[in-house]
Structures are given as C-alpha cells and as structure tokens.
Amino acid sequence: MTMTRSLLLALASMLFALPAAAQIAPPQAQPAQTPEAGHGADYCQRNLGTWFYCDRPAPEPEYETMAPPTGKTSAEADYAAAQAFKADMEKARLIAVWNPTETNVRKYYAFQQETLSKSGTFADTIRRMVWADPTLDYTLQRPVSAVAKTAWVDGRNTDRDLFFRGIYDEVGIYYVYRGSCAPCRAASPIVQQFGQRYGLTVKAISVDGAPNEHFPNAVVDRGQMKAWGFDAPITPAYLIYQKPTLDARGQPRPIEVAVSDGRSFALRPCQNPKGCLTYLGAGVLSVDELADHLFVTLATEPGKDF
Numbered sequence: 368m369t370m371t372r373s374l375l376l377a378l379a380s381m382l383f384a385l386p387a388a389a390q391i392a393p394p395q396a397q398p399a400q401t402p403e404a405g406h407g408a409d410y411c412q413r414n415l416g417t418w419f420y421c422d423r424p425a426p427e428p429e430y431e432t433m434a435p436p437t438g439k440t441s442a443e444a445d446y447a448a449a450q451a452f453k454a455d456m457e458k459a460r461l462i463a464v465w466n467p468t469e470t471n472v473r474k475y476y477a478f479q480q481e482t483l484s485k486s487g488t489f490a491d492t493i494r495r496m497v498w499a500d501p502t503l504d505y506t507l508q509r510p511v512s513a514v515a516k517t518a519w520v521d522g523r524n525t526d527r528d529l530f531f532r533g534i535y536d537e538v539g540i541y542y543v544y545r546g547s548c549a550p551c552r553a554a555s556p557i558v559q560q561f562g563q564r565y566g567l568t569v570k571a572i573s574v575d576g577a578p579n580e581h582f583p584n585a586v587v588d589r590g591q592m593k594a595w596g597f598d599a600p601i602t603p604a605y606l607i608y609q610k611p612t613l614d615a616r617g618q619p620r621p622i623e624v625a626v627s628d629g630r631s632f633a634l635r636p637c638q639n640p641k642g643c644l645t646y647l648g649a650g651v652l653s654v655d656e657l658a659d660h661l662f663v664t665l666a667t668e669p670g671k672d673f
Contacts, residue, residue, distance in 0.1 A: 526626040533624030539568040541606040546577020605647040
C-alpha cells in the first residue's frame, strides 16, 4: 500500500513538472461558418471547400470619360470632348439595354440628363441671339404665332389673288379625269369652283371618254396625253399650260405683276415656243390647295415661300 501511494505521488509530480509548451492547450474558438440558406442556396454564398466552384457575376463596368488631347485649339478641344461624351453615352446606352440593372440604367440616365441640360441651354441661347438680332429671325418671313400668322396668310392670299388676275390670259389648267374614278367625282365640282373663283381657264380631258356634268365641253383623250409624256396618268390630275413668254423676235419677255405694299411677283418664264406643260398635282385638292400649288409653281423660287 505504501509503495503504491509513493508511485502515484511520483507520477503526479512528473505530470505537473512538464514544460508549459507541452501542457494541453484549451480548445480554440472555431471561425463562424456561413449559414446555409437552405438546399437551394447559391454555391457562391456557401463555404463548400476548395473543390466546389460557381459562376460569379461580373463586376459592374466603370465608365471613364476621355480627356481632350492637350495642345488643341478651343474648338478642337470642344469637338474632342463632345465626341468622347457621345462615345461614352452610346457605350452606357448599350450596356444599360443589354444588362438593365439599376446601376447601368442610372449611369445612362445621367448622360441623358446632361444632354437635355445642354440642349436647353443651346435653345435658350438661340432664342436670346435672335431677339438681339432680328436679321436672324425667320419667323419675320413666315410667322408662327397665331396673330402674326393670320395676318401673314391674309396678306399672302391677297397677293395670290392679285397675281392670278395679272396672269389669267397667260396660263390655264388641264383637268384630267376618268368616268370610273370615284375621287374624280369629288374633285370635278371643286375644280369648276376654282376656275370660277380666280377667272382661270380650265379644260377637262376625259381619259376613258366619259362625260362630266361639271365640264360639258370636256374633250376625249385621243393620244394627246401620251404625246405630252403622260402615259396612263393618275386621276384626278391637274396640269398647268403656260404660253411662251417670248416676244416677236423670240427674246424672253419678263412678266411682273404688282401686288400689295409696292411689291411684285414675276411669272416663271416659259421659253418653249410651243408653250410649257407642268404637273400641278394629283388627287382630290381643295380650292385653296389648287391655288397654292399654282402660285408657288409660277411665282416663287424654292425656299422663298416655305
């Protein structure tokens, strides 16, 4: 018994005499595991070890505006900056359409806001510039406001009527119709009224030989339309016939018609000794539309009354 106790005491003294490094260390805290969201959780959000992989989403693209090259003039630098902005905006638009996340759309929307801001400043600058320099104001030639436009239209119609009175014996209208043409039945009384209102001669041509109650003296097309270069014309159609503006010696004879406010309009010259034939239009046209077509064709230059 004494020997056994002595042996136990010796073993205990040997155990507690071990160096500190050899003593049993207390358990260390383990790193917290990412809780799984369930059986369908994304692999990329779970700690599954080295041998598991997943497709991680690509990072959101970052846009970088190009600075204009140095050493350029102000105009060149502005142009380079505008081109860079345009390229960045188009890139942002394509990315936003292809991958419409809120971040991508917001980036493109920022470009749009900047564009709208610059457009507003541009329009306001033009407005102020035109106010300060009336020679740049196109609305003085063709008004757009209600009051000014009404006055302009009234004055133009007066000038148009005076012009027609001055050329009534120089021009005439050929009205081409068919008896089987439904729009022609609507157009015939309008054309008749047009001739009566402006005192212009209107001659009707029947392509298919059908009579016309509004034009009892209508002539039948017996090949003259084809000879004039109008093969199978659309009906209803309107042609201007103009006498040659040549004197007895064959020289140009300018014809000007005085209108309101001391102004005048020159009749478009016709230097063909046989006269000039021009398409005026086709389809059902109102009296005012026919008058406008005739006035613009005979009395104005392109861009002067538009």
